[in-house]
Amino acid sequence: MVKVNQRRLTFLDLPIAAACYERCLEVDELFEGIYRQLMICYKNLGKKGSALSVYQRCKKRLSFGLGIAPSLETKAVLASLYSKAK
Template sequence: RRALGPDVVTVDDGRYRIGNVDYWLDTREFEETIERARLLPSQDWQAQELWQRAVDLYQGDFLTGVDRLWALPLRERYMDMRMEALLNVARCHEVRGELDEAIEWHRRVLAVDELREDIHRQIMQLYVRAGRRSDAITHYHRVCEILDQELGIEPEEETIQLYTQIAGKR
């Protein structure tokens, strides 16, 4: 800014301007939206709207074509924030008893990382709460397939115990 002069790069209402051109940064809005959402309780409709807005703003991983070391931590940070937003939209639905919507949002988390056993367990529990015990059992078997195919492992003990508990209820 010093080299270009004081009027070339200006800040007006939180927006940078180069000359007379106005710039909008999706990353900045993404971060600010998440920060505002974090301040609100899950039952607040505005929280859900903000989390949803953050999900909508995330249009892909940050600078995927850039192989510079400085980009990697930012890329990972934004990916984590996206996951946080997805989980919080699911949580907002769950808190209001909108179980089918909560299940669908948890499925979106799994579309990003299908090996998240904690999310698989959450989906199983939501199925049970929604009166869909057979779907919970089917989901468990799918988890077993995924873990076996991807990692060659069995589910965690906590997942097995949850399945046993669900399967034992008649």
């Protein structure tokens, strides 16, 4: 199991964090929390399209792998991509 560091990331940490989250997903493509953190990284980097792509990938993997939809927490991150606040 991957332990995710939940400390507040600075802008300079975000690209490194995103790369680490992507690597985690190579190990466990069904770890929804990692998708969520990756979406947040991309959002904070101003990469809305990348964050949306991660959500779609998460949705597909969870559906095919576990037969479930993303959690309300993940859907809340998705909704935040459409809000005016960063």
